[in-house]
Amino acid sequence: MLDLEFMRLAFGAGIVVGLLAPAVGFFLVQRRLSLIGDGIGHVAFAGVALGYLLDFPLVLTALVVSVAGALSIEGLRARRRTAGDQALALVFYTGIAGGVVLVSAAGALNVNLFQFLFGSILTVTRSDLFVIASLGAGALALIALLYRPLVAVVVDEEGARVAGLPVAPLNALTAALAAVTIALSMRVVGILLIAALMVLPVIAAARVAWSMRSTIVISMGIGLASVLTGITTAYYADLPPGGTTVLVAAAAVLVTETISVLRG
Amino acid sequence: MSLALRLEHVSFAYAHGTPVLRDVELEVQRGEFVAIAGPNGGGKTTLLRLVLGLERPTSGRVEVLLHRYGYLPQRAQTGIDAPLTVRELVGVGRVPRTRLFGPLGHGDREAVREAIDRVGLTPQADRRLSTLSGGQQQRAFIAKALAGEPELLALDEPTTGVDIEAQEALAALLVRLRDELGMTILYVSHEFGAVEHFVQRIVLIRERVVFDGAPSALPGVWHDPSHVHA
Numbered sequence A: 001m002l003d004l005e006f007m008r009l010a011f012g013a014g015i016v017v018g019l020l021a022p023a024v025g026f027f028l029v030q031r032r033l034s035l036i037g038d039g040i041g042h043v044a045f046a047g048v049a050l051g052y053l054l055d056f057p058l059v060l061t062a063l064v065v066s067v068a069g070a071l072s073i074e075g076l077r078a079r080r081r082t083a084g085d086q087a088l089a090l091v092f093y094t095g096i097a098g099g100v101v102l103v104s105a106a107g108a109l110n111v112n113l114f115q116f117l118f119g120s121i122l123t124v125t126r127s128d129l130f131v132i133a134s135l136g137a138g139a140l141a142l143i144a145l146l147y148r149p150l151v152a153v154v155v156d157e158e159g160a161r162v163a164g165l166p167v168a169p170l171n172a173l174t175a176a177l178a179a180v181t182i183a184l185s186m187r188v189v190g191i192l193l194i195a196a197l198m199v200l201p202v203i204a205a206a207r208v209a210w211s212m213r214s215t216i217v218i219s220m221g222i223g224l225a226s227v228l229t230g231i232t233t234a235y236y237a238d239l240p241p242g243g244t245t246v247l248v249a250a251a252a253v254l255v256t257e258t259i260s261v262l263r264g
Numbered sequence B: 001m002s003l004a005l006r007l008e009h010v011s012f013a014y015a016h017g018t019p020v021l022r023d024v025e026l027e028v029q030r031g032e033f034v035a036i037a038g039p040n041g042g043g044k045t046t047l048l049r050l051v052l053g054l055e056r057p058t059s060g061r062v063e064v065l066l067h068r069y070g071y072l073p074q075r076a077q078t079g080i081d082a083p084l085t086v087r088e089l090v091g092v093g094r095v096p097r098t099r100l101f102g103p104l105g106h107g108d109r110e111a112v113r114e115a116i117d118r119v120g121l122t123p124q125a126d127r128r129l130s131t132l133s134g135g136q137q138q139r140a141f142i143a144k145a146l147a148g149e150p151e152l153l154a155l156d157e158p159t160t161g162v163d164i165e166a167q168e169a170l171a172a173l174l175v176r177l178r179d180e181l182g183m184t185i186l187y188v189s190h191e192f193g194a195v196e197h198f199v200q201r202i203v204l205i206r207e208r209v210v211f212d213g214a215p216s217a218l219p220g221v222w223h224d225p226s227h228v229h230a
């Protein structure tokens, strides 16, 4: 399997995505913004459509459009503090509607959209992998560097404000990181399922972890294992890797839940 | 003594609401330990939030001359379901004293250890917060407020759910912090218990400042400060 170039590329992208998605997802889950990943995923779809229309690399257009979408969700949320779900709904539906309109305008409704929705092991190119690896490493480094202030905002947003932390920029950064993660993960896991890879490993890890730090580390391990198992299964069984990956992550939640119940 | 904070003709209403505070005048000196009392809905929490800059006055002026704040919100433990340990929580409270980037330094970790020790949670330091009792969680939040070595410490009903022994320990600790570090302390509570003997000044809030003076000067009708009937 690994002597195939496309599989090596898929695994390379999968490793980055498997580690990054839960690391970013952790901060979304703790802020009860688990569904923001879904919203941004829909916006990324408009980005893909725009890429077709302009004949640009799809990862890049998806990246730009999702970051813009994520920042507008965060901006709307921050301004009208209680209406987070409404902000999400607005951006969510605008994204998917814009995507459909743009895709038809590009005359590309016949392209294989399925692979963007649920991922594909055949489509990661060398230049995709380069973008995924460099931006993925950059995002992980940023999280490591800003770990303490990011945690401070998650644990107690008002306390962080009182302490003088730049809360709004940190929240915007979290949203932007989520958008980058989604755009990078699109090829492997697909737009409709990427949010699950950001959330499920974190839920699984929190059941068995003994601290915040260990939750993040364990969730990254679960994310990585899910993607690698998912891609392998997808290869042998000819299935979309997004589906297999997320099923493995969901199984991890069941397993850790069982462990924590057995422990009492 | 020098001025720590001053409220001048401060009025405040929440959005679309009736005024919660009217024409509040208050001056606090550095190193003062001020108890704030009053009935439910009297505006105590709102007053702290104005001082901390979490709300802006509708009219009037709030001036705070101190820089590092420690804040214990009312009912702080609700909403914490993040899988963090006591040490991680208290580490968050150290944030005002550290750089934005990178891990806590040696001195910071030492300060965190000390804050945990001060509230008597050293044996539980590496346990998940969610496995502690309500009173232990409250103590962890007190340690968080202390960890940044604040100049202004604002505690909103810190002894809710905390046993008498810990209340006395907290009172003694606050007095020590005030004496040794010159910390200015705003302490909101309904029942002062142990702290009553230590504060020089009590402020009763019911939309306005209805009493401001020594606890011993409190008029008889107000002796139970949680039931102020004007």
Ligand SMILES: Nc1ncnc2c1ncn2[C@@H]1O[C@H](COP(=O)(O)OP(=O)(O)OP(=O)(O)O)[C@@H](O)[C@H]1O
Pocket: B014, B015, B017, B020, B038, B039, B040, B041, B042, B043, B044, B045, B046, B047, B074
């Ligand atoms: N976020 C809010 N939005 C609208 N009104 C509020 C808000 N918070 C408080 N209030 C109102 O402001 C008034 C003062 O509330 P505040 O919380 O300051 O009282 P308090 O003295 O701290 O009371 P308690 O003893 O119950 O803690 C109350 O009438 C309350 O209904």
Ligand SMILES: [Mg+2]
Pocket: B044, B045, B046, B074, B156
């Ligand atoms: Mg209150």
